Amino acid sequence: MSEPEGILGTFAQATAVESIGDEGSGRFAAEIHAGWDIGGAANGGYLMALAGRAMAEAVGRPPLSLTAHYLRPGPAGPCEIDVDIVRTGRRLATARATMIVDGKPTLELLGTFGEQVPDGGPRYWREEPVDITPYEECAPMEMSSDGGGPGLMDRLASRLHPGDGGFRRGEPTGDPTVRGWFALAGDEPIDAIGLLLAADAFPPPIFNSNIPMAWVPTVELTVHVRGTPAPGPLRVAFRNRFIHDGLLDEEGELWDSTGTLVAQSRQLSLMPRPA
Amino acid sequence: MSEPEGILGTFAQATAVESIGDEGSGRFAAEIHAGWDIGGAANGGYLMALAGRAMAEAVGRPPLSLTAHYLRPGPAGPCEIDVDIVRTGRRLATARATMIVDGKPTLELLGTFGEQVPDGGPRYWREEPVDITPYEECAPMEMSSDGGGPGLMDRLASRLHPGDGGFRRGEPTGDPTVRGWFALAGDEPIDAIGLLLAADAFPPPIFNSNIPMAWVPTVELTVHVRGTPAPGPLRVAFRNRFIHDGLLDEEGELWDSTGTLVAQSRQLSLMPRPA
Numbered sequence: 428m429s430e431p432e433g434i435l436g437t438f439a440q441a442t443a444v445e446s447i448g449d450e451g452s453g454r455f456a457a458e459i460h461a462g463w464d465i466g467g468a469a470n471g472g473y474l475m476a477l478a479g480r481a482m483a484e485a486v487g488r489p490p491l492s493l494t495a496h497y498l499r500p501g502p503a504g505p506c507e508i509d510v511d512i513v514r515t516g517r518r519l520a521t522a523r524a525t526m527i528v529d530g531k532p533t534l535e536l537l538g539t540f541g542e543q544v545p546d547g548g549p550r551y552w553r554e555e556p557v558d559i560t561p562y563e564e565c566a567p568m569e570m571s572s573d574g575g576g577p578g579l580m581d582r583l584a585s586r587l588h589p590g591d592g593g594f595r596r597g598e599p600t601g602d603p604t605v606r607g608w609f610a611l612a613g614d615e616p617i618d619a620i621g622l623l624l625a626a627d628a629f630p631p632p633i634f635n636s637n638i639p640m641a642w643v644p645t646v647e648l649t650v651h652v653r654g655t656p657a658p659g660p661l662r663v664a665f666r667n668r669f670i671h672d673g674l675l676d677e678e679g680e681l682w683d684s685t686g687t688l689v690a691q692s693r694q695l696s697l698m699p700r701p702a
Numbered sequence: 703m704s705e706p707e708g709i710l711g712t713f714a715q716a717t718a719v720e721s722i723g724d725e726g727s728g729r730f731a732a733e734i735h736a737g738w739d740i741g742g743a744a745n746g747g748y749l750m751a752l753a754g755r756a757m758a759e760a761v762g763r764p765p766l767s768l769t770a771h772y773l774r775p776g777p778a779g780p781c782e783i784d785v786d787i788v789r790t791g792r793r794l795a796t797a798r799a800t801m802i803v804d805g806k807p808t809l810e811l812l813g814t815f816g817e818q819v820p821d822g823g824p825r826y827w828r829e830e831p832v833d834i835t836p837y838e839e840c841a842p843m844e845m846s847s848d849g850g851g852p853g854l855m856d857r858l859a860s861r862l863h864p865g866d867g868g869f870r871r872g873e874p875t876g877d878p879t880v881r882g883w884f885a886l887a888g889d890e891p892i893d894a895i896g897l898l899l900a901a902d903a904f905p906p907p908i909f910n911s912n913i914p915m916a917w918v919p920t921v922e923l924t925v926h927v928r929g930t931p932a933p934g935p936l937r938v939a940f941r942n943r944f945i946h947d948g949l950l951d952e953e954g955e956l957w958d959s960t961g962t963l964v965a966q967s968r969q970l971s972l973m974p975r976p977a
Contacts, residue, residue, distance in 0.1 A: 491949075492922040492970045494769040496796050496814050498789045513800070513810045514773045519921065521771050521810055523798060525788070535788045535796055537812040539771050539921050544948055548973070549913040551878060551945040603826060638824040646794065646814050647767040649924050651970045653949060669963050670826040673819055674766075674928060676966060688944050691951060693968050695767045695926045698823065 436460065438582065438611050438621060441473070444481040444508065453510035455481035459528070461503040463579055469501035470579045471645045472627030478526045478536050479623045481508035486520040486540045489619035493538035494649040501526070501533050518542075543619075543655050556682040557664040559588040562608045568592070583628060584610040584660070594634040603636040603667035605629050609681065610660040617656045625661055625681055626650045626692035632665045632677060633698075640698065643675070648694040659684030665692075673698045711735065713857065713886050713896060716748070719756040719783065728785035730756040734803070736778040738854055744776040745854045746920050747902030753801045753811050754898045756783035761795040761815045764894035768813035769924040776801070776808050793817075818894075818930050831957040832939040834863040837883045843867070858903060859885040859935070869909040878911040878942035880904050884956065885935040892931045900936055900956055901925045901967035907940045907952060908973075915973065918950070923969040934959030940967075948973045 441460040448454040463473040475495045483489050506528045513521040519541040526534035559565075565586035588606040593599060609625040611617060617625065631643045665679040679692040716735040723729040738748040750770045758764050781803045788796040794816040801809035834840075840861035863881040868874060884900040886892060892900065906918045940954040954967040 492771075494812060494922070494924060496767075496788075496812060498796060513771075513807055521773060523810065523812065532788055535798065535812060537769060537771060537798065537810060546947055548948060549911075549945060551911055551913065551942060551950075553878075553941065553943040603828075636824075636826055638826065647769070647924075647926075649769065649922075649968070651922075651949075651951065653944065654947065666828065667826060668828040669928060669966065670824060671963070672821055672929065673823060674926075675826075676926065688946070691944065693924070 437613065437615050438624065439615065442477045442480050442620060444477070444484060446484070453485050453512065455484070455508040455510065456505065457481065457508060458505050459501050459503050463582060464503070465579055469503065470628060471497060471648060472624040473579070474501045474526065474534050475536070475627065475648060475650070476620050476623040478508050478524055478534055479538070480620050482510050482522050482524050482536065482538055483540060483620065485510040486512055486515065486522050488520055488540040488542060490623065490652055491519065491539050491541045492649065492651050493536060493623065494647065495534050495536045496647050497534060497645050499528070499531060499533045501528060504528065506533070543652065552688070554680070556662055556686045557606055557680065559606050559662060562586060562660050565589060565608060579628065582612055584612050585628065591635060599635045599637060601635070601637055603632040604664065605632045605635060606664045608660040609663050616658065617661065619652050619655070622652055622656065622681065622690040623650055625663065626679055626690055627694070629663065629665055632667050633670065633675060636667065638670065642699065643696045645694050645696045648692065650690055650692045652690050654683065654687045654689040656683040656689045657685045661689065670698065712888065712890050713899065714890065717752045717755050717895060719752070719759060721759070728760050728787065730759070730783040730785065731780065732756065732783060733780050734776050734778050738857060739778070740854055744778065745903060746772060746923060747899040748854070749776045749801065749809050750811070750902065750923060750925070751895050751898040753783050753799055753809055754813070755895050757785050757797050757799050757811065757813055758815060758895065760785040761787055761790065761797050763795055763815040763817060765898065765927055766794065766814050766816045767924065767926050768811060768898065769922065770809050770811045771922050772809060772920050774803070774806060774808045776803055779803065781808070818927070827963070829955070831937055831961045832881055832955065834881050834937060837861060837935050840864060840883060854903060857887055859887050860903065866910065874910045874912060876910070876912055878907040879939065880907040880910060881939045883935040884938050891933065892936065894927050894930070897927055897931065897956065897965040898925055900938065901954055901965055902969070904938065904940055907942050908945065908950060911942065913945065917974065918971045920969050920971045923967065925965055925967045927965050929958065929962045929964040931958040931964045932960045932962070936964065945973065
């Protein structure tokens with residue numbers, strides 16, 4: 428795996444974790460890096476990736492299904508991730524973890540970890556990979572408009588499907604769907620930890636609805652890893668399916684350049700009163 | 703709330719938990735009741751409901767989003783549920799729990815709890831309630847065919863949409879979808895805990911695919927509670943969306959008699975080699 432490096436630092440660097448405490452204690456030190464944020468609060472996928480890497484190191488396997496509950500915003504600075512291994516089996520291992528910032532639990536996680544095992548076995552896909560404009564013909568995603576310096580979108584080489592970004596000009600499509608391409612800056616490869624970031628690194632699809640909404644705090648995010656991505660940008664689609672009574676879901680599918688589903692996500696978020 | 707009671711015992715009785723240990727210790731004793739099983743292994747939704755009730759009692763609020771990872775089969779008999787409250791806020795509380803059977807962790811859970819707050823706010827539904835044959839015109843679900851005495855289906859008054867049960871006669875539809883009505887026996891009301899059972903109390907939809915499969919062990923199940931059910935059977939649909947490389951998802955939507963989405967579920971399961 429190449430180690431691309433730029434002025435902004437790579438995703439691998441921004442999600443590095445260090446084992447602390449006694450051997451096998453499950454305690455990790457890490458840093459929530461500045462610049463992996465949307466308007467000051469660290470991106471939820473980035474926080475899940477950071478904690479997920481500590482959990483993966485503790486159990487010695489990549490994430491297969493990981494759930495995070497978001498307790499507080501994650502400001503840039505040092506954090507600790509305490510991992511507790513619940514069970515280790517032949518193929519799968521289950522662990523829970525708490526990310527602690529300034530002495531306070533910020534993210535609580537539960538996941539099962541295990542290698543992907545490609546086989547020639549039975550296959551059924553209800554849906555084919557989302558059909559979008561080729562990467563090269565999509566415009567780069569603009570910087571966040573808050574003028575607060577580089578943010579998440581500068582760490583990524585992601586692109587929006589033309590039309591799905593109209594909400595930025597006050598022209599939502601009316602369909603709460605956001606499609607596009609996910610890529611890390613500098614062609615950095617996307618592994619299972621990168622998929623955790625990719626699952627929550629696009630604008631909320633509700634921005635394309637006719638419901639005015641300034642922000643959408645996530646309560647819970649679950650990511651199922653379904654494959655090891657081949658090189659190249661991921662083809663992604665995120666959709667709200669049910670919005671009512673102050674809550675909304677969002678589900679996502681992520682496909683690699685060979686057309687294999689490599690991750691699927693679902694989250695539940697709070698709907699603050701309209702801005 | 704009425705307390706229906708029959709020879710088999712109610713769902714409320716079968717998911718009763720008792721606080722043990724010091725006040726506020728978060729330790730609960732419970733019993734995995736015989737007869738809430740499929741061929742001897744307690745149903746996954748029933749186990750989640752049992753642990754979810756202990757968590758809800760510990761935090762004093764009903765489940766909003768609950769994830770369970772299944773570590774071992776749950777045999778009938780006594781169990782202990784250890785609940786650890788991670789954060790209590792004004793509207794939401796987050797807790798994790800371990801269900802322990804015979805000294806071994808059997809289910810590990812993480813959830814956020816809070817009341818449903820119906821409002822007249824923004825609403826968007828990508829899909830309408832699943833369109834199925836009326837409850838009265840669907841046949842009752844047959845007993846499990848293993849001849850091992852009453853099982854889960856005898857605790858329920860659930861019914862399958864005609865055609866979706868053909869796999870029992872060796873006639874799968876070819877579309878891994880199972881639709882029908884969920885109801886508890888004796889018209890017992892369905893609350894948020896009952897929704898946890900309902901989310902995993904139908905035959906796996908893969909039985910309607912052309913992939914031969916005898917059993918499908920669940921790795922992870924997440925249920926989002928989206929409303930408080932009105933009286934009457936729930937209209938439900940469960941579908942596999944992506945099956946490959948030894949893993950399959952299953953997602954479900956559950957609607958009440960007024961046509962409100964009251965829960966949605968997603969699970970990730972292992973696909974054993976074909977029988």
